[in-house]
Amino acid sequence: MNFIDKALDIHARALDVRSRRMEVLARNIANADTPHFKARDVDFRSVLSNARHEPMVATRKGHVDSAVQDNSDGMRYRIPFNVAFDGNTVELNIEQAQYGKAAADYQATLQFLEQRVSSIRRALKGD
């Protein structure tokens, strides 16, 4: 890991997850009128903990593979308050609110990154 990766740290990866969450929410909003569509969301906590901890791997013959592995990449089905007659579980108001929150989260992560980048820049300039 070089020093720029180290300086940007978790925020660079967090930005990736944030934008993925926005994509999932955009899918929900796009499919608000699609029959039988099930709304999904990204569980940020589980994705981030997967990203932080390297999964245990069997490197020698005698090793046993770890039984518990979360390979779902953090995708969860949303539990709706009411299901529409056509089996669609997208609730537009909730999706809109979540999209707004996701956009704010993205901006927050972006702010952290901006600070890191500007401090690296200052260090390089040396003034």
Added chain:
Amino acid sequence: MAIDNIFGIAGSALNAQMARMNATASNLANASTVAGNEQEAFRAKRTVFKAVLEEQKPVPRDQTYQGGVRIDALIDDPAPIKRMSDPGNPLADKDGYVYMSNVNEMTEMVEMMAASRSYQNNVEVINTTRQLMMRTIDITRS
């Protein structure tokens, strides 16, 4: 990159909602057309949406479209056709009846409002995403 998939997804939704609005406009325009027999009478058209999922892959190279929505089918409204006595109409059958369309103006207006609301939602998604993208590019400038 995830964030530019959003443009494809929301764009596909805009497309689908516009088609739905077109169908509504066509239904409203034909609300008072009559026909000489039951088979030829105008039936309201309804769009059926379908999600574009990973396993279907409609266009192999167009990955940004994944997770969007497309029009799966255009179906006729199953509501019954009304028969009206109008012997003076040149289209009337031998008993003096004409066959009205099964368009319900009220349903069409509601459909139109729902379509326009969904369209606005997707425009909002595109706007927010565009702003965030511009801010991300601005990191290099600060």
